[in-house]
Amino acid sequence: MSKQQAPLPLVDLNADTPCCPPLAQRRVPAETAAVLAPAFKALGDPVRLQLMSMIASAENGEACVCDLTPAFDLTGPTISHHLKTLREAGLVDAERRGTWVYYRARPQILRQLAGLLSIEPTAASQR
Amino acid sequence: MSKQQAPLPLVDLNADTPCCPPLAQRRVPAETAAVLAPAFKALGDPVRLQLMSMIASAENGEACVCDLTPAFDLTGPTISHHLKTLREAGLVDAERRGTWVYYRARPQILRQLAGLLSIEPTAASQR
DNA sequence: CGCCTGTCTTGACGTCCGTCTAACCAGAGA
């Protein structure tokens, strides 16, 4: 058992992804799109976007599920499912310490996504 | 009819959205998440991510559908459907000029999304 | 050991999404 550390099909973006040339600078290759799109998709749900924010902005850089769950009008399993989605997208890491499970954000992929969307205010691309 | 300029439920993020405090700085409010999540969701498909990039990185800041369609192994209607999704998410604008339809990126919302994901390398949030 | 609390997994159900074919609409040109 101990499914958490089982070899889930995790996207390890921190490994070999060429750290995202800005989307508006050159065309994103199909392979990069295939790797990065799931991360955007994971953030494409209001609940997960809030979860991600709560985890990333947490005090010690980590958030307990016991703090996350009561923040929504959803059942525990549903929150757990969303957290699993974030985990499989490579956006967060989970660790069990005693009774509670703590989630921690992975800044690297957040930086990749932000870099992909970044637009230098140099070009007069306004309108 | 002229459905294109009909009052589609467009998300006008450029209007009153408070231009995104970084996700990792403070918790994203539910309303902000509800507004921004659809934009991430729209980018959560490899085809749309590439379309977005092709449009945003185009020469004059705009791309013709006739150039976008042959870049994929998909039918015209499917590409049109994806473009509509990007349009309804507020990520692009469409304009018909003569025979062809041109799509243009909206830098403002891209900046909002990038700002939301941005992480200052100041905090030692690295594990 | 046995119970209790916290979290995850399983299975199910309804809805939304990605794709296609067929049909329709808008301009350009003869």
Place this chain on the structure above:
DNA sequence: TCTCTGGTTAGACGGACGTCAAGACAGGCG
């Protein structure tokens, strides 16, 4: 006006997604 080309809409189909209730697992405490 008729026709051709480019693009969108309508409808349908299979698969994925969001949610839940019920059950299973893990760790702490008596």
